[in-house]
């Protein structure tokens with residue numbers, strides 16, 4: 001560690017998925033010294049779409065156009081849901097800061113408003129979401145208005161089939177057609193990889209050759225949809241170049257994981273937190289923690305081993321795939337600190353008999369119970385440590401995949417926890433002043 005780094009950090013964030021990134025970003029924006037530990041989580045698989053809340057209740061599969069109305073209903077129906085603890089102003093501020101930071105890091109989003117947008121997926125279905133990358137936003141209007149439209153795919157790119165999309169939705173979108181083109185330079189290649197194509201399209205030569213193959217196919221198309229391969233670090237510029245050259249709105253359609261927008265999101269967030277002064281220990285894992293006046297975290301993956309100390313800790317270690325929760329023979333446990341996990345009474349109750357039960361499976365709602373500030377609770381109902389907070393998908397009482405609230409959960413809980421941390425540490429800000 002260099003001498004400019006504090007001996008005791010204001011905040012140590014454990015985890016680098018969507019929730020850990022959001023917490024680090026918000027902490028740095030509040031002027032808190034922040035150490036982030038851990039490598040990329042589910043972000044690499046993310047679609048780039050930022051869901052706030054689209055489905056409630058899950059059993060009825062009720063879809064909402066206005067995510068804030070959905071939140072109001074959720075607060076009434078499930079007051080223990082983590083999102084029910086996040087007020088609208090905090091949620092709006094979280095999305096505003098997050099998308100502004102992503103825009104500055106080269107991944108611009110359409111300004112977040114009051115509505116969910118429907119985005120065309122690679123399955124030909126419509127996915128309701130809240131935050132839409134600019135490279136995908138023309139597709140929202142195309143899906144809503146259904147003018148004549150051309151969808152393109154590339155021979156050899158397995159994770160995306162324009163033919164499949166047209167087969168699924170074509171009967172409700174008469175002017176929708178597809179074409180398959182050869183990716184320049186890959187005419188004899190059997191298999192294409194989205195990330196390689198995205199990098200190649202950042203070169204003017206590849207771009208112009210691709211555009212030259214697409215232009216004769218335009219016909220009466222009012223818009224053109226591509227798989228999400230239009231650039232990696234410079235997607236804004238690549239997308240703009242395609243629109244200018246083709247003379248019609250161009251939109252990306254998210255592909256199956258590992259997705260290029262997930263890679264973009266990960267690297268834009270890395271850039272956003274680092275430029276705001278967050279110190280990242282990418283290759284480290286937290287192996288244990290001791291709490292007294294400050295928290296002392298023990299790390300591995302660091303040459304020689306190391307401990308770090310922090311006034312507050314944000315646990316953003318995710319669920320089973322993130323490693324925050326561990327499923328044992330009988331019980332779900334919290335992997336790092338052994339915190340109590342709210343869960344079904346027995347393993348037999350983890351899953352519904354019906355795999356496709358619209359209400360989901362109880363184990364997907366297992367996680368940490370917290371107070372209203374997102375401090376995990378011990379079994380006696382008291383916070384485990386006054387400066388320990390938990391955010392994102394490790395929290396109990398939510399099923400982010402079914403509720404379509406992954407980013408809302410990560411951003412909203414991270415924002416609220418960081419606001420409380422700032423207040424606890426006496427840092428001036430909206431909540432500190434109000435308090």
Ligand SMILES: Cc1cc2nc3c(=O)[nH]c(=O)nc-3n(C[C@H](O)[C@H](O)[C@H](O)COP(=O)(O)OP(=O)(O)OC[C@H]3O[C@@H](n4cnc5c(N)ncnc54)[C@H](O)[C@@H]3O)c2cc1C
Nearest residue numbers: 015016017018019038041042051286318322392393406407
């Ligand atoms: C396939 C897929 C599709 C998605 N699509 C969408 C979408 O369409 N819309 C949307 O809004 N969101 C989407 N998401 C993202 C989703 O919102 C988030 O991944 C989810 O909310 C979980 O985020 P998280 O940060 O809580 O956990 P994770 O992403 O699981 O991150 C946990 C992190 O903690 C780290 N960690 C765990 N233990 C330790 C330790 N001891 N020390 C250090 N680090 C540790 C892990 O390495 C990881 O970095 C998608 C995710 C996936 C996987």
